[in-house]
Amino acid sequence: MSAIGTISGTRRSDSSLTGTMPLLRTSLKHDGRLLAPWILFATVLSASSVLVYPWVFPTQQDRQGLAAAIGANPALGLIFGPAHDLTSVDGFNAWRSVALGGLLAALGAIFAVIRATRAQEDSGQAELLASGVLGRSSRLLTGAAMALFGSLALGIVAGLVTIACGGDVQASMLLAATFTATGWMFAAVAAVTAQLGSDARTANSMAVGTLGVLFVLRGFAYSIDAPRWTTWANPMSWMVETRPAAGNHWWPLLPAIAFTIVMLFTAFVLQARRDFGQGAITPSPGPARGRDRSTWRLALRINRGPIITWSIAFLMLGVVFGYFTTAITDILGSDSNVQQILAAGAVTPDQLVAASSSPY
C-alpha cells in the first residue's frame, strides 16, 4: 500500500485534464461509430449534387432556367440560402449543400457532446468514471474532442468524395470546410448548454433549438433582403458568405473558429462553477396531483409534448411546401429536361419524382 502512496507522490502531474487520453480512446472506440451516419449523410448530400447536376441540367439554358426559378422562390431561399452561382456544378453543389450539410454536421456534433457529458451524468456513468484518476474537466474535453474530430472527419470525407465524384478541388474543400466549421461551432454551443440544462434532454433541446433558430433566421434574412449586419450577427450566415465556387472566400471560417474557441472557453468556465449532476437552470416542479382519470386523457398527457412540437414543425413545413408547389410549374415550364422526361413517358409518380426531385 505504502508503495502505491509513494508512486502517486512522485507521479504528480495533476491537472484538471489528467486522464483525458485514455478516456478519449475508450469513448472513440465505443461511441465513435455513432458519428458515422452524419458523416455519411453529409458526404452523400455533397457528392450526389456533383453527380446528378450535369445529368439533369446538361445545357447552359437549363441551368439559367433553374437559376431563374430558384431566384423567384423565397421558400427555397429560406432553406437553402441565396444561390450565388447555379450555372456550374460546384456553384449548384454549394447552394444545395452549404446549409443542409452544416445542419447535419452540427446535429452530429451536438449529440456527440451531450452524449459524452450531460447524458453520462444522468446515467451515473460519469460518477463511476470520475472516481478514477480523472481531472475535473477531462470528461468535457473528451466530449468536445470527439465532436471536433468527428466534424473534421466529416469535412475531410465529404470533401474528398466530392472531388472524387468530379467536384472542383478548392470549391469542394471550402464547402466541406464549412461543414466542419458548423460542426465545431455547435459542438461548442452544446458544450455550453450541457452546463446549463440539468439533464441531457434539456441540454440537447437547447442546443438543437439554437441551431434551428439560427438556421431559420439565416434563411429568413436572405429571403427578405435584410440589412447587411444581420449576416454577420448570425454564425450560420458566415458559412454562406464563404461562397464556394463563386468567389471562394476562406476568411469567414476565421470568425467561426473564434466563435468555437470563445464558446468552449465559456463551457469550461461554467463547468468549473457548477455542481456535479446539476445544471444552471433548475427544472420547475410539476403538479403534485394527477388529474387524468381516463385512458384518453392519459394518452393526451403522455403525448402532449410531441403533439405540440410536431404540430409546429408540420405547420412550418406546410408554409414552405405551400411556396414550393406554386413554384414547381415555373421550374417545369422553363426546364426542358424535365419536360423531355415527361414527354419520354414518365407516367408513374416514382419516375416523375426521380426526375424532378433530384436537384432539391
Next chain:
Amino acid sequence: MSPSSAVIEIDALTKSYGRFQALRGLDLLVEQGQVHGFLGPNGAGKSTTIRVLLGLLKADSGVVRLFGKDPWSHVTELHRRLAYVPGEVSLWPGMTGGEAIDVLGTMRGGLNEDRRAELLERFELDPTKRGRQYSKGNRQKVAIVAALAADVELLILDEPTSGLDPLMEKVFQEVIGEARHRGATVLLSSHIMSEIETLADRLSIIRDGIIVRSGTLTDLRSDTRTTIHAVLHHVPDLTALETLHEVHLNGDHLSATIESDRINEAMALLTGYGLASLTVEPPSLESLFLRLYDESTITPEATR
C-alpha cells in the same frame, strides 16, 4: 485517535443545492483499517457526502480531509489511492464487462491481475457479455470487481449490494473482510442492516444532513434498551416496577424495556413474581435505527 491515522475527516460540512440544504454540519471520522458503516434513509445526504469526498462536489463550508488533503483540490492525486462503487452502475452499452473492468482499472492506475481473475470467478461474472446485456446486479459486480482488484487504500462503496442476490451478498461480505485484512479502509453506505452488523467496526447514522449517532455497534446498542416480554404468576403492582420503562401490563402478560446494562436487575425483580415464560430481545440495529429516526422526528434538535 491521532489525526494521522484518520483516512476520512469531515468537520461541520455543509452543502446546499440552491435553496435545498443537503448537508447541515456533518461530522465524520473514519480511521485507517476501519470498515465504517454509513447508514441513513434515502435523501439523508449519504450520496452527497460521498460526492464531496470524491471531489465531485465542492463543500459550502466545513473541513473535509481525505488522507489529510482536500479532496476538491487534489482530485487526481487522491483518486490514485481510492476506488469507488456506486449504487447505480452504468456502462457503455457496447462494452463488455471485462473491458469495462480494465478501463476502470487503467483510469485508476492498474489492477492486480490475480485478484481480478479470482474475483471474476467468485462473483460468477461472465466478462465477455456487453453492458446492455447485464442485469443491474451484474453491472454492479463489474464495478465491485474493478474496485476490489485495484490495490487501493480506501474503498468508498455507495449501496454496493442493492442489486445482488443473497449468495453474492455473502461473497461480497467475504471479499470486504479480505480487503480489510490487507489493510484497506472501507466506507460502506448501506440500507442492509445485516450487512452493516456483519462488516462494520464503527458506524455513523445520518439524518437530514447531520450525523445523529456515531460509534461502535456495542456503543450504540448500550444506548438502546432491551425489550422484555414475560408471563408472570403473580401480577405485580405497577409502582414496584419502576426500574423498567414503557411497562405494559395486560392481565399476567408484561412487556417492558430496560437499559441493556441493567438486565440483571430486571431479572432479579421479575423472578420475584414467578416467571411462567420469558423473552429477552437484544436491540437489533434495525430497532436502533428506527428508534433514532422516531426520536429525531419528534425532536430534531435533541440529538445534536
